[in-house]
Amino acid sequence: MQMHQLNESGWAKTYLIYDDKTKKSAIIDPVYDFVADYLDKVEELDLELVMCIATHTHADHITGCFTISEATNCDYVMWHSTPSLGVTKFVDESSVLDLGGEQIKFYHVPGHTEDSMLVVTSSHVFTGDFLFTGDGGVGRDDLPSGRMQSHWDSLQVMHKLPGHLLVCSGHEAPGVKMQTLDWNKEHNPVLKMTTFEEYVSWQKNTTEQLGYVSKIKVALPANLFAEVPDDVPWL
Template sequence: MSVKVDLSVKPEVKGFFDPATNTISYVVKDPASDACAIVDSVMDIDYAAGRITYDHADELIAYVRDQGLTLEWLIETHVHADHLSAAPYIQRQLGGRIGIGRNITVVQDTFGKVFNEGTEFQRDGSQFNRLFDDGDTYQVGGMTCFAMHTPGHTPACMTHVMGDAAFVGDTLFMPDGGSARADFPGGDAGQLYDSIQKVLALPDTMRLFMCHDYGPNGREIRWETTVGDEKAHNIHVGQGKTREEFVAMRTARDKTLAMPKLIIPSLQVNMRGGDLPPPDEDGKRYLKVPINGL
């Protein structure tokens, strides 16, 4: 990574925990201005009832407005399989640009076929305002941020570094949580290990912010740690565990995991940048359930 990390820039980070999906969304404020970014927003769904609501997103919107902030970016660390993005809903109210990793096109191609979306579904990432390549930079106010391609969980996973804070998506969990699964289509445990090493090559004092926390062993929910803590204590990759050890562990563990409860609606919405599928002939919107498709 050729971009120099500036640990003297310390953005203000406000986390918002969604208990329904164990997701943490973030408002990240440039310390030198009123500019901010939102990372990994959540749209609420009652899947059994087919009902979409926006309580979590409205909380983010209220915070941005109450603090007098200007939203410049809505960052998706990856195409989430366990919650729906609220990025377009927030964008309509606060502005900003929606960004994701360029390999969204790989994910769109894969799941466009799974959900039999047809040729009208664009697989070129055009649903997003910016597709990030490894090492790309962007501005939040006066703060230069950059994106690191960290695939393995999904092909499009990116870690976003903003000053002394890095938002790792599902690449890492808290030290006692380890790492995310690598068995989704396009996932790869070896790639995930390599990506984690890229994150752990950042300075030890770099703050790391998780996309999810599940409170292992009944502890309280937490979402902030450091590179140094992960290197020393992460149960899957800490203390110099080898690539071979990690791949063996991850492969065996992934075979025991059930599919996320919201994977069917999440993928259909998130591969569209957070928009719902287009209306059918009757004017209503529908989500598909592919039988034996995942």
């Protein structure tokens, strides 16, 4: 299974995974702004796009999932409890999706949002905003449907996953190198915490530093209703 991170700028990360032999491919967490580039890449590599997957209902960018799904007829995959419209395939912990012989599995990890999930292959775990690399910690829990207690409880999922999986998260600061789950257990401050109180204090400090999510009032309704507004202020 091949994996490429597709975004050349910004902090949001988008991943293309594909099987060399069958050319079946999937895009995870596409950003609407770059959809034309993603489709060019799929064509350039001569791939068949089977699905696009959103790890959760994003608040900081418009997802490219419904646009790509409408343009290519591929599935738009999300966790079954998502409030987002436009999804064509709902998954839960019993779902196994095939991508050219590779099995893709899903784990519910609510907290950053209620509909957050992990997307797991034999070599990678796509964590969305549930888990970032190293000092990045985890995503914030103060946005719509976010709950600190749920996020803290969801971290137990780490015990179910093999440590060799490479963590491909939804956001990273420029220059951050991808690392395995085992590496993150040693270097991610949140994974080293032992009490919920420590976690609450980390979340409060982090969200204070991050401040207001500039695109939320446009991006969140667009994602919930699967509709890009006529005027996207940043495009």
